[in-house]
Amino acid sequence: MIVGSRREVLSGMGAGLAIAGLGGGLAAGLRVPPAIAGTRKIGYAVVGLGYYATRQIMPNFAGCEHARLVALVSGTPAKLEQYSAQYGIPPSHRYSYADFDRIRDNPDIDVVYVVLPNSLHAEYTVRAARAGKHVMCEKPMATSVAECQAMIAACRKAGTKLMIGYRSRFEPYNRLAIELARGGHVGPTRLVAAEHGFPIQPNQWRLDRAMSGGGSMMDIGIYSLNAARYLTGEEPVEVSAVESTDRSDPRFRQVEDRVSFVLRFPSGIQATCISSYSSAHNGYRVTGTQGWIALEPATSYSGQVMTINKGGTTASRVLPPPARNQFAAQLDHLAECILTGTTPIVGGEEGLQDMRIIEAIYRAMAERRHVVLTELG
DSSP states (O other), X not given: OOOOSOOOEEOSSOTTOOXXXXXXXXXXXXXXXXXXXXOOOEEEEEEOOSHHIIIIIGGGGGGOXXXXXXXXXXXXXXXXXXXXXXXXXXXXXEEOSTTGGGGGGOTTOOEEEEOSOGGGXXXXXXXXXXXXXXXXXXXXXOSSHHHHHHHHHHXXXXXXXXXXXXXXXXXXXXXXXXXXXXXXXXXXXXXXEEEEEOOOOSSOGGGOHHHHSSSHHHHTHHHHHHHHHHHHTSOOSEEEEXXXXXXXXXXXXXSOOEEEEXXXXXXXXXXXXXXXXXXXXXXXXXXXSSEEEEESSOSSSSOOOEEEEETTEEEEEOOOOOSSOHHHHHHHHHHHHHHHTOOOTTBHHHHHHHHHHHHHHHHHHHHTSOEEGGGGO
16 A cells, blocks of 8 residues: 655644644543542453464553453463463463353453454353453454354343454554544545455464354454444445455465455445455555545554645654553453443444454355345344
């Protein structure tokens, strides 16, 4: 994605792009409610000790104000031993998948964070809810609309909160992009372009359809889809999609590689999106009547770069380092919701809506036609 030929870094006040002028809502959205200052920290049990959990989620509890890591769940005893020692988790707070349901009896566990292959999200969310625990579940929420609905129903019945791990909603540049795009900073939005992909390595569970539920669309394409939704603040009414997969490549014997899909929104906005397991992309651009706002990279773990074109001038926008990065802010958000009795901004309904649209994209690919979202009920 091309974001402009000239990048001028602005700091402080300058060219109408001052933080004070455009970031007030951003700062307010991340402010910790004073009512919970000094309260106890909410305890998380992390289920699944793979790369994302151990390299991204668990280390970032150190930056949390209201969340702490108190328990681990894994089917690998060596991992339990290693990470329990690293994070000071006592034997009483270590669980295997077989005895997972014993978390019901541990009052230190408030939240179960499900970081497992997609096909296991529904099972462990439902089991956690039945144990009386709140749930953070990684995206995609599940492998079907029916599973998402079952997860929501289980948490509703148990009276527990359900949040989906859309970490980019807590990343400052993405939050600012939402504020600017929806606020008409470059005029009313007309187009969104979002591209996400990476060359996937072989022999991963993500390439096993039974575990992943699909290929790049389920994994990396969801970033393009979710970005189009949160940048516009609208829900698409129609989708079309084309698949491009080399079935002779052993990586893609079961799942799709590249998907090009188009979303049409009620206001007339059109989003053109890419999902890929064979090419590198991470960015989006929102084009309005007076210019554009771009992030590249947009949804990476760090290093976001924002560029804005307005009034014939293209410039980079630089934000100060946040008090909490996107991972810590995400963990804290659910903790804050529990402590204040409020609803997460990315609850189960958010994950369900993405899954509804993904199913429509797969149908559009298979049937080679435009699919109206109301067709899916």
